[in-house]
Amino acid sequence: MKRAERLHALSETLRRSGARGVSAARLAREFEVSVRTIKRDLDALDRSGAPVWSRTGPGGGYGLAAGVSLPPVSLSPAQAVALMAAVSAASDAPYADLAAAGVRKIFDVLDPTTRSRATELAGRVWVDAPTAPSRAIRSALESAMAEQRVVRIRYTAEGGETTARDVEPVLFASTGGRWYLIGWCRLRDAMRWFRVSRIERASVTTRPCSGHTVAEVGTPPEHARPVHTAE
Template sequence: MKRSERLLALSEMLRRNGSRGSSADRLAREFGVSARTIKRDLAALENSGAPIWSRPGPGGGYGLAAGASLPPVSLSPAQAVALMAAVSASPDAPYADLAAAGIRKIVDVLDPKTKARADELAGRVWVNAASPSSRTIKSALEEAMSEQRVVRIRYTSKDGNSTTRDVEPVLFASTNGQWYLVGWCRLRDAMRWFIVSRIERASVTKAACGGHTIHEVGEPPENARPVHGGGV
């Protein structure tokens, strides 16, 4: 691992550890370097503006000051391109437009050398993604999920029957190349999976969801996981 990459990973680990902190020896084992190298890395982070604290003695170590702001996000060219590729290849993913806007903000504040290298590397990654579904429909589904409000949809099933339903959104799921809206269908009084591409219309109502949770959907497949957490 290059030093620049190790510094990024080190700052992220300290952020995740919160107020617990980590000893230099533990950090050294984690990154496969000496404790002396870790201390030099910590000093470099502190000099760059990272709010690092140190606490001597048993149970001490290093961490990031609670409530303090971190210096501007720094990415390697490969990390920047990885983000761009992931969003470009999945335009139908929930909140993809917001993700693309967020990535543009991050890339725009990279130092000129890193940004130039990222732009050059991005030209070496091609994607052939399907056209995204209606922006109006996606916006309504995303808003309903974020605000936990009932969404009224016009849905055409596999056999061609169309119905209008009020749905309490519980989660978005991707499986077998399809995005689904999973929610409590008030028409059927049960949890249902709706293929997003078969939703012809969607509008957010003023009604709040009734509190149905992801636990009612059941256990996810072994190869499925949320989009956050340490396994990402």
């Protein structure tokens, strides 16, 4: 059994064990591997985000929160490296840190052979990653967008004018190699595009957005399109 298959089967065994849990020794016997290997697999499941719990002492063991299971991950080395390259090349994109964490989780549950081949192949791919905005600014913009709350920014326009703006975030957009925050500017009482690299400070307020929609932004750039999970 390949490691990816074993991890999936292990997560299902933990889920079925319910509140009773199951010991590492029993899992090792069931999967015909060592206790040490089972504990490494349990660590991999935990790092991947699966809610693994453990209980020490007599009758202790491991379990998985009810209703949760880890789907099998089966990628070729080239597919794994494609994910790495895409995330590395877009380090200035919204939610890039979360994307990188997601790729690391996927790598953790790849079988050892695939992971080794992917690591070797990744060494043959170089990426000139763009400079990302500060973590504090990105975090504020991302949170404001996700929670639909007004974000207060300090912004320097191309002409050199610096202003404080309260913005209702509507859309992140990438065009011409640059990322923009598009939102309703309460200072100008209009929809505005703010280049993210020109935002000097950003903080999320407690005020909710008033409901401006993507349709109000207007016609997107020629080659722009929404991000989709599948084609």
